[in-house]
Amino acid sequence: MKIVFHGANAGNFRNGFEALLDSVHEIVDLSDALDKPGEREQFAAADVIIGIKLTASDPMPAALKLYHAPAAGTDMIDISRLPAGARLCNAFGHETAIAEYVMTALLSRHVPLVDADTRLRKGEWKYWAGRSDAMRTELGADTIGLLGFGHIGQAIAARAKAFGMRVVVANRSAVTASAIVDQSFRLDQLNRFMAAADAIVVSLPLTDDTKGLIGARELAAMRPAAIVLNVGRGPVIDEQALFDALKARRIGGAIIDTWYSYPTPANPTGSPSRLPFHELTNLVMTPHMSGWTHGTIHRRQQTIAGNIRRLARGEPLNNVIV
Secondary structure, eight states, X not given: OEEEEEHHHHHTTOTTOGGGSSSOXXXXXXXXXXXXXXXXXXXXXXXXXXXXXXXXXXXXXXXXSXXXXXXXXXXXXXXXXXXXXXXXXXXXXXXXXXXXXXXXXXXXXXXXXXXXXXHHHXXXXXXXXXXXXXXXXXXXXXXXXXXXXXXXXXXXXXXXXXXXXXXEEEESSOOOXXXXXXXXXXXXXXXXXXXXXXXXXXXXXXXXXXXXXXXXXXXXXXXXXXXXXXXXXXXXXXXXXXXXXXXXXXXXXXXXXXXXXXXXXXXXXOOSSSSOGGGOSSEEEOOSOTTOSHHHHHHHHHHHHHHHHHHHHTOOOSSBXX
C-alpha cells in the first residue's frame, strides 16, 4: 500500500515506523501545503493517509482506504472528503502524559518548591517547619472535578485517588460510582458539578455540543478559591467568560494548556488568544504541551501501525470514528 505522512505533525510519528509493520509498503512524506512537485498526485493516490487536516483545498484521495489521525482530535478532518468505504481512525496514548501534567500543576499549588528554593537562596526560611505561618495545604484534602471521563479523565482519576482526593465527574454519557469516582453528574447538572470541586479539569473534545459549554454562568458556580484546568480544547470554555472571571478574580485561578489561537507555518509565534491573558497573574499558561512526550509518540505509532496491519489483513480496525 501507499502510506502518506501528510505534514509536519504527522512527521513526528515517522521515525522507525517501517519496523512496526509486518510487510513492506511504499511510505511517502509530504509537506503541509502539498506545494512541492508531485506531492498532490502522491496524496491523491494514497491508500493510507496519516495527518491531522483534510479540507477542500486538498486533492480528493480517491483510492483512500484509511485516514488515520495521529491524535484523539479529528475536528480538522472533513469527513465529506473521504471516499466511499474509507475509514477515519484516531489515536490516544496521551492520557498518561496529560495526567502527569495535571497532577504536577495541582501539586505545585500545594508544594511551593520553586518559591522555597528561591527564598532560601536569599537566606529566607519562609516555609521552615515549626513556624505557625509556614504551614501549607495538601492536595489530598481537595476534590477534583473531571469534565469528561474518557481516556484522559480516567487516567487523572486513578492518580488523584492515589493522592487521596475526592473525585467527581461530569460526562456526556453516564458514569457509575466506582473505586475512583465518588460522585457523577449529568451535563444538565453542570452548575452543581462546577460547585462541587476545588479543581475542575476539562478534557472534553470540541464538538458543536461542547463549544462554549463552560460559560459565565458555569464559571460563576465555581467555588471562589477553585481553579479550572483545560487540557481538552480551548473553545470548550468560552474565551471572554474565562478572561472576565480571572480578571475579576471571581475564581481562584486557571491553568490553561489548550487555546483559542494557534501558530501557523506562516506565523509561528503569537498570542494564544485575542484577549490579554498574559497580563493576568492568577493564570498559568502553557503551549498545548500536556500530552507531548516520547511515550505518547511511541503509543500512537503502535496504534497507527496496528491498524495498518489490520487493514492489510482485512481485519476490523480499532478507534474507528467513521
